[in-house]
Amino acid sequence: MTTEETVPHAPEHPPRLAWAQHAPEVYKAMLRLDTAARRGLEPRLLELVKIRASQLNHCAFCLDMHSKDALAAGESVERIIQLGAWEESQHFYTEKEVAALALTDAVTVLTDGFVPDEVYERAAKHFEEAELTQLIAAITVINAWNRFGVTCRMVPGHYEAGKHQ
Amino acid sequence: MSRTDVLDREVAGALSELSAAAKRGLGDPALAELVVVRASQLNHCAFCLDMHLAIARKHGVSERQLDLLAAWEEAEGVYDERERTALALTEAVTVLTDRQVPDGVYEKAAQHFDDRELAHLIGLVVAINNWNRVMVSRRVAPGEYTP
Numbered sequence: 001m002t003t004e005e006t007v008p009h010a011p012e013h014p015p016r017l018a019w020a021q022h023a024p025e026v027y028k029a030m031l032r033l034d035t036a037a038r039r040g041l042e043p044r045l046l047e048l049v050k051i052r053a054s055q056l057n058h059c060a061f062c063l064d065m066h067s068k069d070a071l072a073a074g075e076s077v078e079r080i081i082q083l084g085a086w087e088e089s090q091h092f093y094t095e096k097e098v099a100a101l102a103l104t105d106a107v108t109v110l111t112d113g114f115v116p117d118e119v120y121e122r123a124a125k126h127f128e129e130a131e132l133t134q135l136i137a138a139i140t141v142i143n144a145w146n147r148f149g150v151t152c153r154m155v156p157g158h159y160e161a162g163k164h165q
Numbered sequence: 166m167s168r169t170d171v172l173d174r175e176v177a178g179a180l181s182e183l184s185a186a187a188k189r190g191l192g193d194p195a196l197a198e199l200v201v202v203r204a205s206q207l208n209h210c211a212f213c214l215d216m217h218l219a220i221a222r223k224h225g226v227s228e229r230q231l232d233l234l235a236a237w238e239e240a241e242g243v244y245d246e247r248e249r250t251a252l253a254l255t256e257a258v259t260v261l262t263d264r265q266v267p268d269g270v271y272e273k274a275a276q277h278f279d280d281r282e283l284a285h286l287i288g289l290v291v292a293i294n295n296w297n298r299v300m301v302s303r304r305v306a307p308g309e310y311t312p
Binding site for chain 2: 021033103153
């Protein structure tokens with residue numbers, strides 16, 4: 001038996017606020033928004049975008065959910081792990097995925113600057129207008145879930161793949 | 166460029182409902198606009214600032230409160246404690262890439278807002294962050310909104 005197996009993990013924290021119960025109409029609108037924003041996007045690309053934004057926003061609950069959903073959708077472990085340094089591991093991804101990841105970073109880290117022209121234009125080169133519209137919407141929606149997850153300190157570890165799809 | 170051009174119709178409808186549900190639940194239109202304007206400042210959304218400054222004035226938010234909003238922490242006597250805790254929470258929820266939402270910020274807000282109000286306040290900050298991201302990404306020009 002290794003030390004790792006015998007030493008218990010730190011205790012699980014409770015959530016701060018059951019926001020969906022206290023604001024059911026807000027939750028309903030979020031579900032509707034999520035469903036609308038994912039239409040027309042390739043599921044594996046969508047999960048890459050969701051994991052990347054959740055990394056930037058440090059949303060543990062969202063990372064748990066979307067890494068499990070990505071694996072269930074056939075994504076590889078190494079592509080999920082490399083997302084944390086995708087700029088240095090672009091050969092793990094298609095040019096289209098790289099363009100989507102760059103746009104995800106720019107739209108997520110908005111307080112530091114605007115969305116650079118070159119990032120936007122690269123995405124526009126790989127995504128036709130309707131798909132780009134959905135991609136931007138999807139990036140903003142995972143940012144929205146991240147904000148609920150982090151602020152309300154939602155607890156990771158209990159999600160089962162496909163539960164919210 | 167109008168909103169309908171930058172979002173799919175169904176997405177725009179759901180996002181509008183998200184904002185509306187959050188505002189209804191918070192039940193304080195003036196405070197809602199203060200929060201929305203502050204988030205739009207942090208996200209540098211010109212369209213959203215133009216639109217929500219106009220709405221804020223319509224709801225009776227004072228010029229002084231709007232003028233000093235970017236430096237609200239230093240503006241003693243301009244915002245009451247409830248407004249200050251809401252603004253601190255707005256900033257923490259908006260600038261998520263630098264740090265988590267600190268316990269002190271959350272707990273102070275929880276002293277002034279009950280769970281239902283707090284859930285809607287968070288929802289409102291989330292919703293305007295979503296609009297900010299859409300409008301900045303698509304570089305929607307300010308000035309097209311008329312209250």
